[in-house]
Amino acid sequence: MSVSTSDEMVPPTRRRAWRSSPVLRFVLAQPLGAAGLLVILIMAGAAILANRVAPYDPEAVDFMAMLAAPSFDHPLGTDAFGRDILSRIIHGARTALSIGFLSSLLGCTAGGLLGVTSAYFGGKVDLILQRFVDIVLSFPIIVLALVVVAVVGRQPIAGIDLNLIAAIAIPIVPRAARVIRSAALAVRAMPYIDAARAGGYRHSHIILRHMAPNVLAPYLILLTAYIAQAILLEASLSFLGLGVSEPKPAWGLMLAGDSANFYQEAPWMILFPGLAISLAVFAFNLFGDSLRDWLDPKFRM
Template identity: 55%
Template sequence: MSGSPTFKAFARFARTQPLGVIALVLIVVMLLAGSFAPQLAPFSPLDARFDAVLQPPSAEHWFGTDNYGRDVFSRILHGTRPALLLGISTALIGSIIGAAIGTASAYFGGRVDALLQRANDVLLSIPLIVAALVVVAVLGKNMVAGVDTNLMLAIILPYIPVMARVMRTAAMGVRVSPYIDAARALGFSHLRIIVRHMLPNLVSPWLVMVSAFTAQTILLEASLSFLGVGVSEPTPAWGLMLSGVSVETLTSAPWVILFPGLAISLTVFSFSLLGDALRDALDPRTRH
């Protein structure tokens, strides 16, 4: 095990990118916390206790309680699941579709490339948060496993052209490689050349973009929930926990927004830091 290539690669990554390993550990902890939130949470995130309104952090309520007497720590644990589920699934779906489009655009070139790039330009002209607001306003909400599928669609669409543009740039260099010419000479199909020979050599920029998209999605979901467009009460969501807090509550019970804000910041920072570490570790110009 210790001599396997995977272990050696991870050991080199841990030695050269210690902050990336810390970020990866934090992400794994968050994934486990979200997966086992019902077992780990000391209280139900939906139970209101009006005899325990705005209690400060204590041995019973580690992060205090909110305006309805609900345990903040329990709500943060349960809010981890929809945040990570939406962030990771949206980033993966948008990145896979965008990678396929960008690689095909670079491989075929000519009119195919021009047509796909003009379509990318149209999608890139639509601001992400505006697209999300319009789609949710038109289609409404469709909650599945605590995630709004219509919101996922609104976020995926703007991610596709961004990933396609990045992957096209990376694939342009791979397309002129000798092994691609050899694959063509052997009569391999276009699909096989793209899937078997081009895409595996484009994993590095793809992983970096997935990390960036995940962080951006989590922050966007929190922003939309804060604006009242994303998840609605009483579903526990980090952005929703920050909305509706009055100035009086902010000064007398700062823990109500402090801990949800820390959860959002720590999660976004972890994915961003992991993306930077992957970029440095996978860049051949910085590897020794």
């Protein structure tokens, strides 16, 4: 009497459904991207449950534990104020991911609409918009963010640094617009766009209902890629004192101030926040590159 395997015990319809799952196909086709996604999910889970998983209050000062080396009580050590570094890194994930996601979402959405509009109208409208994009692209992204922060300042509203989010999103807009415009030009040449215009539909209707959905794939790739850029930019601004302010935990802020003064005596103050930034940026870049390969038909076998 033969013993049936677990795969044979599963109904054929369920086996086909599982094997055709887009998640499973992505994991099998892009293992590095799946690893990056796993790291992102772990960070997101830690950020959401920060109040429960963090062993200490990230803002609690303990002068009896100043510059404590990594130990059982403080796995990643403490800073110059006795604050637990592990707790601040966990809560800093909430700051980095929220600002990174909102900045990338705002910048890519505005840039995507700008690129689609430019490709749809063409002619002088496209010429003017693209020359404006060229001017903005001539500035390095960090310089442009510094200028925006210097102009609008910092004014958190309901705990959200809206001005900081805007300062990071604005440099993303022209970069997203240039990429989305390239994809939208191919969509604009499709016969159904001319048919919609001949049918008397409004320009806004054609742009939002017929063109924008057809550039969704490059939009999602840009959204993922620029989250990593936004996290790095937020950390840079916080390091320079133009981002998140004390005592709010932020990875870039943890690298500034006293960390630079005690890097020889307490190297863990710089090491672990730097690893958190590098890991987050690396994970998003891995996932973004794999998502591009998976969605682009040219890369499919």
